[in-house]
Structures are given as C-alpha cells and as structure tokens.
Amino acid sequence: MGSPRHILLAVDGSEASTKAVELIADMAHRLQSKVTVVHVREANALLRLASAAAGMNEPVEDEDVETRREGQDLLDRVRDRLVAAGVETTAELGESVHGAAAAIIVESARRLGADLVVIGSHGRGELASALLGGTAYKVIQRAHVPVLVVR
Numbered sequence: 651m652g653s654p655r656h657i658l659l660a661v662d663g664s665e666a667s668t669k670a671v672e673l674i675a676d677m678a679h680r681l682q683s684k685v686t687v688v689h690v691r692e693a694n695a696l697l698r699l700a701s702a703a704a705g706m707n708e709p710v711e712d713e714d715v716e717t718r719r720e721g722q723d724l725l726d727r728v729r730d731r732l733v734a735a736g737v738e739t740t741a742e743l744g745e746s747v748h749g750a751a752a753a754i755i756v757e758s759a760r761r762l763g764a765d766l767v768v769i770g771s772h773g774r775g776e777l778a779s780a781l782l783g784g785t786a787y788k789v790i791q792r793a794h795v796p797v798l799v800v801r
Contacts, residue, residue: 653681658764660688660755660789663724666770670800671728674768675735683766685737687728688758690744690751691721718743752788760794768798 659674661667678685693714725741732739744754759767771786790797 654683654764654766656762656764657683657685657766657768658688658755658759658762659685659728660690660767660769660785661724661728662689662770662785664770664772666772666801668770670768670770670798671731673800675732675737678732678737679735683737685732685739686758686762686764687725687732687739687741688744688755689721689725689728689741690746690754691717692749692751693745693747751785752792755785755789756792756794765795766798767793767795768800771799771801 657674657678659670661671674685677683721743725743729739729741742758744751744758746754755767755769758764767789769786769789771784786797786799790799
C-alpha cells in the first residue's frame with residue numbers, strides 16, 4: 651500500500667477517537683490525503699417501536715433528535731479541526747440499529763473508495779472485544795482495506 655489518498659476516520663467522541671483525530675490531522679496534511687469523517691449513532695429502534703405501540707412517540711422522537719444533533723456537533727468539531735490543519739474533509743452521519751456500526755463503517759469505506767480506515771479503540775483487549783463485539787475489532791475483521799487502530 652502506498653500513501654493513502656482517501657482516509658475514512660470513524661469517530662465516537664471518546665479519548666481514543668480524539669487521539670485518532672489528532673494523528674490524522676497531521677498525517678493527512680503531510681500526505682495530502684482527503685479525509686471523510688464518519689460518526690455512527692445508535693438508533694433506538696426498539697424503544698421507538700414500543701413507544702409507538704403505547705402511543706408515546708414524542709419522548710423517543712425528542713431523544714432521537716437530540717442524539718442526531720449531538721452526532722452532527724461531533725462531526726462539525728472534527729471537520730473544523732481537520733480543515734484548520736489544511737486537510738480536505740467531508741463528514742457523514744450514519745445510523746446503526748442493534749450495534750451494526752462496524753458494518754456501516756466498512757460499507758462507507760467501500761462506497762467512498764477509502765483506502766485506509768482509522769478508528770479509535772477503548773483497549774479492552776482481544777478477548778473482551780471478541781466477546782463484547784467491539785466496533786474496532788469488527789471493522790478489522792470485515793474491512794477490505796487496511797485499518798489503523800488508535801489507542
């Protein structure tokens with residue numbers, strides 16, 4: 651693999667994710683790589699269905715709007731940081747149901763033609779990630795391109 655031309659940076663607002671942003675700000679600037687920042691928020695589909703069945707749509711919709719806004723705010727902050735570093739940057743907000751964030755990240759990388767995926771890891775360890783279904787672990791297993799994990 652040569653220098654990546656298009657990096658997909660998956661962010662979740664964690665400390666590891668913040669470290670990944672700082673690393674990619676420097677790396678993408680030096681390599682003149684384009685970056686697409688992706689944040690996948692967890693949709694609360696089951697709660698939404700149960701609330702709808704009970705005739706209580708508003709609280710779930712309010713929560714849904716709030717998590718969408720928080721996700722967009724995170725993307726805006728990361729995009730602004732990368733643009734300030736001189737990196738061509740776009741951002742996408744994805745929505746996951748039942749822990750499918752890894753699949754959305756991998757599919758986004760494929761669809762966008764990214765040649766590197768960068769993701770932060772909370773560092774639970776291989777066994778814990780396998781048992782708990784860590785997103786970084788799943789991305790590593792499924793990605794069609796190299797994955798850089800930042801701790």
